[in-house]
Amino acid sequence: MKHSDIIPFYGGEHPEMFEIERRCMDRQGKVIEALDQLLPNGMVLDVGAGNGFTAEQLQSNHRTIVAIEPDPLMIDSTKAIIWSKGTAQDIPFHISTFDAAYSTWAFFFEGVADLEKGLDEMKRIVKEDGLLVIVDNYGEDEFCSLSTNPIASNVDYWVNKGFEYQIIHTSFSFDSVEEARKLLSFYFGENAATINKTEFEYKVAMFIKKNTKE
Template structure:
């Protein structure tokens, strides 16, 4: 694993902000509910698992999630998740190990990382016919409008690579305005510090394909 394969992320050095993000992003749990429906039973890989927040929620008595995370500072060993260290471009598992794989707001950032290498590795470790799922920002919402730079995924990119997609309309929901300003100010600077409410419309794209 090369250092250039890892996207710098604030969660390991600012755990208090990451706690706000995970608690308030999609607070109604719509993305988790969707993944519960899409993922099969068996062995599933979470690429860029962070602190294991999503993996822990998706585990069942019939489904084991392996959380793969390159940043040791992100891993939360108190969670009921099996973790391994690794990056999307070089997944440390044998071919056809998993029944499915997914990634939520993690590796697949167009123009920053080698997307095709990551997709190829994802396909390699998932059994034929198993689902591949990418969750990312869709845009055209209140949350993404706060940014002065593009933070949305390219639907054309994924369509060209054989993925379908659908949109989940969810929200960032904060406990109070002070909490909203703390996280959104960190993300977006002055526009985030100027917010006056606790709920922000947020659209998520869920990209899906079956491994061929």
């Protein structure tokens, strides 16, 4: 695992901000519900698992989630899931180990080459006809409009790769205006410093494809 393959993530250095994000983003649990219905039983890999928040909720008696995360500060060993250290570009498992693999808000890279390498690795470790799922910002919503930089996924890229997609309509829902300002200003700077509400429209894209061995 090369240091250059690891994308800096704020959660390890600012756990208080990550706690707000995990609690307030998709508070209704629509993304978790969609993943739970979609993912098969068996062995499933969570790529870029963060602190294991999603993996823990998707684990069941019939589904074993293995969480892979490059940042040791993010790994929460108190969660009852299997942990592995690694990156999307270099997944430390054999060919066709998993029945499915998914990534939630983690499958982003500095360039197309890294994106292709990460996707190739996911395809390598998932069995033929197993499921590949990428969850990301869809855009065209209140949340993404707060950013001065593009933070929505490139839908055309995934469609051209053979992925279908669905849009999940959810929200960021905060306990107070002060909490909303704290997190969103951390994300977006002065553009979010004067917000005065607690609920923000948020659209999530879920890209889905059956794995094919070429």
